[in-house]
Amino acid sequence: MLKNLRRAVGAIPFMRNPALASRSYSVSVKQMMVREALNSALDEEMSADPTVFLMGEEVGEYQGAYKAGFTGLGVGAAYYGLKPVIEFMTFNFAMQGVDHIINSAAKTNYMSSGNINVPIVFRGPNGPAAGVGAQHSQCYASWYGAIPGLKVVSPYSSEDARGLLKAAIRDPDPVVFLENELLYGESFPVSKQVLDSDFTIPIGKAKIEKEGNDVSIVSFSRMVGFSLKAAEILAKDGIDAEVINLRSIRPLDRSTVNASVRKTNRLVTVEEGFPQHGVGAEICASVVSDSFGYLDAPVERIAGADVPMPYAANLEIIALPQVDDIVRAAKRACYRSVPLSATR
Amino acid sequence: MAQLTRRSAKLLEPISAAVSATRHLTTSSTSPITVETSLPFTGHKIDPPSRSVETTPQELLTFFRDMALMRRMEIAADSLYKAKLIRGFCHLYDGQEAVSVGMEAAITKKDCIITAYRDHCIFLGRGGTLFETFAELMGRKDGCSKGKGGSMHFYKKDSGFYGGHGIVGAQVPLGIGLSFAQKYNKDENVTFAMYGDGAANQGQLFEALNMAALWDLPSILVCENNHYGMGTAEWRSAKSPSYFKRGDYAPGLKVDGMDALAVKQACKFAKEHALKNGPIILEMDTYRYHGHSMSDPGSTYRTRDEISGVRQERDPIERIRKLIISHDLATEKELKDTEKEVRKEVDEAIAKAKESPLPDASELFTNVHVKGFGVEAFGADRKELRAVLP
Numbered sequence A: 001m002l003k004n005l006r007r008a009v010g011a012i013p014f015m016r017n018p019a020l021a022s023r024s025y026s027v028s029v030k031q032m033m034v035r036e037a038l039n040s041a042l043d044e045e046m047s048a049d050p051t052v053f054l055m056g057e058e059v060g061e062y063q064g065a066y067k068a069g070f071t072g073l074g075v076g077a078a079y080y081g082l083k084p085v086i087e088f089m090t091f092n093f094a095m096q097g098v099d100h101i102i103n104s105a106a107k108t109n110y111m112s113s114g115n116i117n118v119p120i121v122f123r124g125p126n127g128p129a130a131g132v133g134a135q136h137s138q139c140y141a142s143w144y145g146a147i148p149g150l151k152v153v154s155p156y157s158s159e160d161a162r163g164l165l166k167a168a169i170r171d172p173d174p175v176v177f178l179e180n181e182l183l184y185g186e187s188f189p190v191s192k193q194v195l196d197s198d199f200t201i202p203i204g205k206a207k208i209e210k211e212g213n214d215v216s217i218v219s220f221s222r223m224v225g226f227s228l229k230a231a232e233i234l235a236k237d238g239i240d241a242e243v244i245n246l247r248s249i250r251p252l253d254r255s256t257v258n259a260s261v262r263k264t265n266r267l268v269t270v271e272e273g274f275p276q277h278g279v280g281a282e283i284c285a286s287v288v289s290d291s292f293g294y295l296d297a298p299v300e301r302i303a304g305a306d307v308p309m310p311y312a313a314n315l316e317i318i319a320l321p322q323v324d325d326i327v328r329a330a331k332r333a334c335y336r337s338v339p340l341s342a343t344r
Numbered sequence B: 001m002a003q004l005t006r007r008s009a010k011l012l013e014p015i016s017a018a019v020s021a022t023r024h025l026t027t028s029s030t031s032p033i034t035v036e037t038s039l040p041f042t043g044h045k046i047d048p049p050s051r052s053v054e055t056t057p058q059e060l061l062t063f064f065r066d067m068a069l070m071r072r073m074e075i076a077a078d079s080l081y082k083a084k085l086i087r088g089f090c091h092l093y094d095g096q097e098a099v100s101v102g103m104e105a106a107i108t109k110k111d112c113i114i115t116a117y118r119d120h121c122i123f124l125g126r127g128g129t130l131f132e133t134f135a136e137l138m139g140r141k142d143g144c145s146k147g148k149g150g151s152m153h154f155y156k157k158d159s160g161f162y163g164g165h166g167i168v169g170a171q172v173p174l175g176i177g178l179s180f181a182q183k184y185n186k187d188e189n190v191t192f193a194m195y196g197d198g199a200a201n202q203g204q205l206f207e208a209l210n211m212a213a214l215w216d217l218p219s220i221l222v223c224e225n226n227h228y229g230m231g232t233a234e235w236r237s238a239k240s241p242s243y244f245k246r247g248d249y250a251p252g253l254k255v256d257g258m259d260a261l262a263v264k265q266a267c268k269f270a271k272e273h274a275l276k277n278g279p280i281i282l283e284m285d286t287y288r289y290h291g292h293s294m295s296d297p298g299s300t301y302r303t304r305d306e307i308s309g310v311r312q313e314r315d316p317i318e319r320i321r322k323l324i325i326s327h328d329l330a331t332e333k334e335l336k337d338t339e340k341e342v343r344k345e346v347d348e349a350i351a352k353a354k355e356s357p358l359p360d361a362s363e364l365f366t367n368v369h370v371k372g373f374g375v376e377a378f379g380a381d382r383k384e385l386r387a388v389l390p
Helices: A004-008 A018-024 A032-049 A067-080 A093-106 A140-144 A158-170 A222-236 A256-265 A277-289 A315-318 A322-332 B001-008 B012-025 B055-082 B096-106 B120-125 B130-137 B171-184 B203-214 B260-277 B304-314 B317-328 B331-355 B361-363
Strands: A030-033 A053-058 A083-085 A121-125 A151-153 A175-179 A187-190 A207-210 A215-219 A239-246 A248-250 A267-270 A300-302 B033-036 B043-045 B052-055 B112-114 B192-197 B219-225 B253-255 B280-285 B373-377 B386-389
Touching: A004 A140, A030 A158, A067 A093, A067 B203, A083 A187, A093 A121, A093 B052, A093 B171, A121 A158, A140 A151, A140 A175, A140 A248, A151 A158, A158 A175, A158 A187, A207 A222, A215 A222, A215 A256, A215 A322, A222 A239, A222 A267, A222 A322, A239 A256, A239 B055, A248 B192, A248 B260, A256 A267, A256 A277, A267 A277, A267 A322, A277 A300, A300 A322, A315 B317, B033 B043, B033 B373, B043 B052, B052 B260, B055 B096, B055 B130, B055 B317, B055 B331, B096 B120, B096 B219, B096 B317, B112 B171, B120 B130, B130 B331, B171 B203, B171 B219, B203 B219, B203 B280, B219 B260, B253 B260, B260 B280, B260 B317, B317 B331
Parallel strands: A053 A083, A083 A121, A121 A175, A151 A175, A215 A239, A215 A267, A267 A300, B112 B192, B192 B219, B219 B280, B253 B280
Antiparallel strands: A030 A187, A151 A248, A207 A239, B033 B052, B043 B253, B373 B386
16 A cells, blocks of 8 residues: 555656657757656655655545545654655645645644644645536635745646646645646646756746736736737737746745836736635735836736636636736736726 | 652651651562552453553652642643633643553653643653743743744654644544654554544544554554533533444544553553554543633533542542552652642742743744745734744
8 A cells, every 4th residue: 555655656658768869969858748747756756755755535546535634644744754745636625634734734833833844745736627617626826825834836837847846845844736737738848957856946936937028917827828828919919028927826926026017017917716815916915015106007917707617618718717818908907908898 | 769769858857758768768669560450441343451550669659740740730720821821722631641641651752642732741741841831831932832832732743742733633634644654664653643522523533544444554543531522521422422432443442541550551552552453542531620621611511519529539640649558659648748849840830931031023933934935924014024034
């Protein structure tokens, strides 16, 4: 049973595939799927450090759903000094173990004044997938992002996935690692540096995916891809957008966001989660508090609709941000759009 | 034994001290005594251990002193709470001391203990000091959690004590996680995950027990059944109050939790079992004299007669006192003197703790993380109070 847990990662065929010898040439850049990025990171970290182990729902073999039980078990193992990676089938199920994430993991180093730290990672898909309905589609970034003592990260690309997961596993504090199911199959170019077994990305630092001067578009996870597509469309209309990939929800990279807004003077935040008390709300507050004089337009927030996720395909589309929504909001921020129409 | 004679020398009655010194020198302090537990053990899917417990004069005297210390500490905490020096929650353990001392006598500091919020005496048993207990209760910087935890958040990792938990039942899966790590590391040690009759119906307990049984983890689940979950009596809260049987496929033992020797025997037995065969449940039949916490007088859901009845018939300290006297290990007076010493120790610790200052304001922002990356954290007015997390 325990061996199964350790070997739970699954094969990483591409690493041993002789057909991909092109990796050895520095000229060509590899393509890697997010899924492979995550698995390779896990495999490498487990091989390098025997105290790292993986446990979760349907890990290894189809094993069973004892969420509150294994979340607590994982935290207890972390108290003792192991480095668990607890996997939820989705973060919706994690709600059954959320007491352990918050009260047993996040707060313990503080309550014990440093006597007991909790080097645990909680990972799993977060946010909407496709047609999975209201109970399986919530984004938890803002809920976990509010908790002192937690670190919360959300990768977009394969580089993000590898670097952040390695950093999370090596981190001595509890990390909530929010993945996205629809990104697992997407491929991204990865450099040799990214493939190195010691490649990590610092937690708490955002990445500027595309530099620009006219408007800052800030998002995380899947919405970074949408924001980049929106930036291409905006470019055709002469609007040069800067796209920021937060990478970390907590700590939030306020200085990168504020520096960007001080340059562009306009801000659009994008997230899939519910709008009220969301990540965008915190970013807006941060910018209004620290860079008020630099704003030339109200902050625009694009978020998931303020409703439980519907099942019907057409409703699901309008319940979630689409590229057009980001384009429209950016244009509004640039005072280029048609007047608002609340009834459409 | 050496302890008692040394302290006797400090007393103002040199004659009796000399007499007691001579008498006790003739009794070897570690010569074994066999005592029968008050009640036989009841087993569930397991043959219970024998009622005959091996002990020594030294152990019995240590039991007496340690339980008297714990009792005195908890009563002093009651007064401190009423004097408003302790704030918030304060859950007292007086009446249940035998569970802590009996357990400690059976195990080492490499074994782990985790419990809920009634943790002051468990902490003491694991090697915590009176001073750091009182300082923590009063929120001072010399507290075991530097004043940042409070009554429910005592920890001592170097002695295998993992807290101190405020959420009812959470400590059980955490404890099973500790035993998972012990087995993962091939440590040959066990974890005692303690919980009350109030927590015994929790789902997460059964999830965790299931995993412990599937993987043969060295977990010992200890139900301290004091018969009341806050204000709800056992008969109103559980369809089956035989908590030692609730593990179903996991064996269990019912133990008289007011008899420190029975507790010791059960814990020794459980440790041997868990290391070979996986989880076992121990139900300690015990009683708390105080209410659930300091905001509960403890008399609205049970009669004063019941409380005083238990105190008369089953008090753990009285049992050991009678045993010590009947085996001629110390006199009535010597034991009373021990109690006086203990009271003095407690009073001195409180006086010292009262002198300990409150934590520095900068401590608001320490230990949020192990590695804070130099990130900013904010106080109530973020433009007024901010700090960098190291």
